[in-house]
Amino acid sequence: MSFIITGASGYVGQELAAALLTSHPEATVTLTDVVLPIVPPSATQHSSRTKCIAADLTSPAVVDDLFTDSHRFDTVYLLHGIMSSGSEANFELGMRVNLDASRYILDRLRQVMPGVKVVFTSSLAVYGLAPPGFVIDETNFPAIPSSSYGSQKLIVETLLNDYSRRGFLDGRAVRLPTVTVRAGKPTQAASSFASDIIREPFNGRKAVLPVSQDTEMWICSPATVVENLIRAREIPKEKFGDSRAVNLPGLKVSIREMLEALEEIGGPEKRALVEERYDPDIDRIVQTWTPNFDPKRALEMGFVGDVSMRENIRQYVEGL
Amino acid sequence: MSFIITGASGYVGQELAAALLTSHPEATVTLTDVVLPIVPPSATQHSSRTKCIAADLTSPAVVDDLFTDSHRFDTVYLLHGIMSSGSEANFELGMRVNLDASRYILDRLRQVMPGVKVVFTSSLAVYGLAPPGFVIDETNFPAIPSSSYGSQKLIVETLLNDYSRRGFLDGRAVRLPTVTVRAGKPTQAASSFASDIIREPFNGRKAVLPVSQDTEMWICSPATVVENLIRAREIPKEKFGDSRAVNLPGLKVSIREMLEALEEIGGPEKRALVEERYDPDIDRIVQTWTPNFDPKRALEMGFVGDVSMRENIRQYVEGL
Numbered sequence: 001m002s003f004i005i006t007g008a009s010g011y012v013g014q015e016l017a018a019a020l021l022t023s024h025p026e027a028t029v030t031l032t033d034v035v036l037p038i039v040p041p042s043a044t045q046h047s048s049r050t051k052c053i054a055a056d057l058t059s060p061a062v063v064d065d066l067f068t069d070s071h072r073f074d075t076v077y078l079l080h081g082i083m084s085s086g087s088e089a090n091f092e093l094g095m096r097v098n099l100d101a102s103r104y105i106l107d108r109l110r111q112v113m114p115g116v117k118v119v120f121t122s123s124l125a126v127y128g129l130a131p132p133g134f135v136i137d138e139t140n141f142p143a144i145p146s147s148s149y150g151s152q153k154l155i156v157e158t159l160l161n162d163y164s165r166r167g168f169l170d171g172r173a174v175r176l177p178t179v180t181v182r183a184g185k186p187t188q189a190a191s192s193f194a195s196d197i198i199r200e201p202f203n204g205r206k207a208v209l210p211v212s213q214d215t216e217m218w219i220c221s222p223a224t225v226v227e228n229l230i231r232a233r234e235i236p237k238e239k240f241g242d243s244r245a246v247n248l249p250g251l252k253v254s255i256r257e258m259l260e261a262l263e264e265i266g267g268p269e270k271r272a273l274v275e276e277r278y279d280p281d282i283d284r285i286v287q288t289w290t291p292n293f294d295p296k297r298a299l300e301m302g303f304v305g306d307v308s309m310r311e312n313i314r315q316y317v318e319g320l
Numbered sequence: 321m322s323f324i325i326t327g328a329s330g331y332v333g334q335e336l337a338a339a340l341l342t343s344h345p346e347a348t349v350t351l352t353d354v355v356l357p358i359v360p361p362s363a364t365q366h367s368s369r370t371k372c373i374a375a376d377l378t379s380p381a382v383v384d385d386l387f388t389d390s391h392r393f394d395t396v397y398l399l400h401g402i403m404s405s406g407s408e409a410n411f412e413l414g415m416r417v418n419l420d421a422s423r424y425i426l427d428r429l430r431q432v433m434p435g436v437k438v439v440f441t442s443s444l445a446v447y448g449l450a451p452p453g454f455v456i457d458e459t460n461f462p463a464i465p466s467s468s469y470g471s472q473k474l475i476v477e478t479l480l481n482d483y484s485r486r487g488f489l490d491g492r493a494v495r496l497p498t499v500t501v502r503a504g505k506p507t508q509a510a511s512s513f514a515s516d517i518i519r520e521p522f523n524g525r526k527a528v529l530p531v532s533q534d535t536e537m538w539i540c541s542p543a544t545v546v547e548n549l550i551r552a553r554e555i556p557k558e559k560f561g562d563s564r565a566v567n568l569p570g571l572k573v574s575i576r577e578m579l580e581a582l583e584e585i586g587g588p589e590k591r592a593l594v595e596e597r598y599d600p601d602i603d604r605i606v607q608t609w610t611p612n613f614d615p616k617r618a619l620e621m622g623f624v625g626d627v628s629m630r631e632n633i634r635q636y637v638e639g640l
Contacts, residue, residue: 091486128562142462144481144563151482155475161464162471166411242448243464 001027004066004073006057006105007080009033011182012121012225014040016077019226021046030073032057032066033080057101067105069112075233076109078102078120085188087149098152103159110168119232122157122173122245124218125150130290137294138247146288157245164237164244172232172240177220177250177306178289181316190285194219197255198262198313201270202320210279213256216291220250221312228303239301249295251306261309265317321347324386324393326377326425327400329353331502332441332545334360336397339546341366350393352377352386353400377421380428387425389432395553396429398422398440403509407469418472423479430488439552442477442493442565444538445470450610457614458567466608477565484557484564492552492560497540497570497626498609501636510605514539517575518582518633521590522640530599533576536611540570541632548623559621569615571626581629585637 003020007013008031017029018040028049031037036054039047055062057080067076080097087094102120109116128146130136145151153175160171182195186207193210194217200207228248240246263271299305307315323340327333328351338360340349348369351357356374359367375382377400387396400417407414422440429436448466450456465471473495480491502515506527513530514537520527548568560566583591619625627635 138462140460140462142458142460142563144565145478146485146562148482148486151478155478158465158471158475158478162468165466166468242466243462245464 001074002030002071003027003075003077004030004032005077005079006032006055007078008037008052009035010079011184012176012179012222012229013037013077013079015222015226016079016229017050018043019230021049023230027074057105058096060104063101063104063108067108067112072113073116075117075119076105077229078105078118081121082149083187083189084123084125084147084149085190087152088147091148094148094152098149099155102156106156106159106163106169106171110163114168115170117170117233118160118172119229120156120160120171120173121229122153122175123150124175124177124247124289124293126154126157126175126245127290129288130292133292134290135292135294136247136290138243138245138297161244164240170237171244172235172237173245174228174232175245175247176225177218177248177293179222179225180217180219181312182222183316183319190282191217191289193282194258197258197274198316201262201266201273202317204273206273206275208279209255209259209274209276210282211255211286212278212283213259213276214254215283215286216252216254217286217289218250218252218291218293219312220248220306221315223315224249224304224306228298231303235302246298246301246303247293247295249298249303249305250293251309251312252291252293253309258309261313265310265313321394322350322391323347323395323397324350324352325397325399326352326375327398328357328372329355330399331504332496332499332542332549333357333397333399335542335546336399336549337370338363339550341369343550347394377425378416380424383421383424383428387428387432392433393436395437395439396425397549398425398438401441402469403507404443404445404467404469405508405510407472408467411468414468414472418469419475422476426476426479426483426489426491430483434488435490437490437553438480438492439549440476440480440491440493441549442473442495443470444495444497444567444609444613446474446477446495446565447610449608450612453612454610455612455614456567456610458563458565458617481564484560490557491564492555492557493565494548494552495565495567496545497538497568497613499542499545500537500539501632502542503636503639510602511537511609513602514578517578517594518636521582521586521593522637524593526593526595528599529575529579529594529596530602531575531606532598532603533579533596534574535603535606536572536574537606537609538570538572538611538613539632540568540626541635543635544569544624544626548618551623555622566618566621566623567613567615569618569623569625570613571629571632572611572613573629578629581633585630585633 126143164171446463484491516527
């Protein structure tokens with residue numbers, strides 16, 4: 001077996017590569033990113049089965065080199081992308097990376113490995129603002145993005161759906177909740193605080209909470225996201241029905257509940273490292289993310305539900 | 321005032337050009353199409369205010385020539401496109417004309433006439449199959465196209481929405497019902513029969529009905545569609561809210577009701593010219609078009625509702 005992951009230097013890409021290497025002892029995994037990816041530190045014993053390639057996917061020639069008819073991948077994982085805030089700040093860059101590079105890859109794939117399985121990480125940002133309390137599933141609400149990032153994700157989903165319907169490819173688009181608790185460092189993402197307030201205290205550092213404790217979010221643990229990315233390739237295509245896009249399961253949790261879980265597991269001294277410092281700019285963005293999703297379709301298809309906030313934190317602590 | 325219409329050789333493009341010339345006595349109208357458009361026969365008295373240009377919009381250089389910063393249009397009407405069956409039969413052509421040419425035009429417009437009003441004819445084909453009896457509006461059902469045509473329309477809508485949100489352009493995407501009764505000739509479109517069974521008898525010719533009389537459709541008269549294309553540019557952008565896409569009003573009508581209206585206005589001898597000859601291929605396509613839409617959003621915004629089937633036929637007969 002042979003997998004390739006684009007955007008493999010990113011947090012989810014690294015976790016997915018490690019999981020694929022561990023769960024598929026015969027598989028080779030190609031990691032590619034604009035920054036030369038490393039073999040995930042937790043999977044260095046498998047480095048003979050990995051191949052790390054620096055590749056700028058906005059270059060058609062680079063894509064042509066990466067995907068050829070002399071080597072067919074079992075699954076192509078498309079995880080590369082300019083994140084939400086970056087796509088909003090730099091429209092042209094977002095279009096080039098999130099849309100044009102993805103479309104060029106899909107077109108290349110249907111030429112050199114027709115019918116290949118493609119797992120695309122989309123986002124719940126394909127949905128704009130929902131009425132308060134309204135619970136979204138895939139059938140009851142239109143995807144009207146309120147960001148360029150969400151628009152670009154929706155467009156690639158639409159292409160992937162049509163390419164799959166026509167038999168060009170076998171696409172699966174999984175819409176990710178906010179992935180929390182992420183290892184690593186705080187980022188410029190508006191959602192960074194959701195990981196920061198857990199991760200930083202466990203590393204002895206202070207964290208800032210820029211929104212109210214009443215704020216509710218739809219999150220998913222990294223382990224569940226990675227498990228579902230693996231399942232996304234294993235679930236028979238027939239189970240997707242009319243749409244190759246699926247809202248991945250997650251957990252609706254308030255910041256208050258997150259802090260309670262932090263204190264329960266880490267004690268009051270860790271909890272004390274979180275400082276509330278309201279930031280209206282971040283709050284305004286976060287308030288547009290609805291926390292209300294019904295993941296019944298994903299669960300019926302065979303995706304797994306998320307763990308509790310406490311279990312999520314325990315998994316993070318175990319990984320330290 | 322100065323308007324431009326792409327796809328202006330088509331039936332709706334010609335009707336829109338005539339209506340704009342009539343209703344805006346000072347306006348100039350540029351008609352462009354890959355086939356050199358003519359001045360609409362009903363508007364030849366206004367030919368000094370028209371400009372007809374043959375232009376292949378899949379050529380960036382041609383688009384660059386058509387849209388320059390030395391002449392700002394008040395509204396750009398994007399009506400060009402490869403129709404549903406054509407986009408399904410020739411995927412590459414549909415992508416090039418319906419998606420790539422449209423996107424290139426939007427990008428050119430935001431460079432040379434930022435903020436310009438753009439009216440884009442989308443289609444209710446952005447929706448796939450709906451549950452039997454389910455009544456779609458813009459808020460309660462996802463757009464999951466079941467054709468390449470619908471996918472391409474949805475993608476351009478998504479771009480137009482994001483470009484409008486960012487202030488690049490002032491876009492309005494109107495999703496057209498099946499336009500009936502169309503003048504002209506029978507076409508290869510699966511929906512051709514809906515016009516054929518009225519138009520052909522009134523011209524003394526036989527028409528074939530390939531589906532059951534129980535079949536219900538969501539149609540709109542040409543006059544109402546044209547009126548709403550004019551209103552699409554007049555309605556303040558604020559009324560569109562979070563989405564620049566709107567489901568245009570139409571009329572739910574069964575084939576039986578259409579035939580009854582034909583007989584009432586044209587008499588039994590016209591009705592007798594319609595021959596029922598079941599075509600499973602056409603029926604299968606038509607059954608995927610839901611006839612159930614609630615156009616309340618469009619009506620609240622200021623678009624007009626459609627006329628009755630009888631009035632629709634009378635308008636066709638008056639135009640003969």
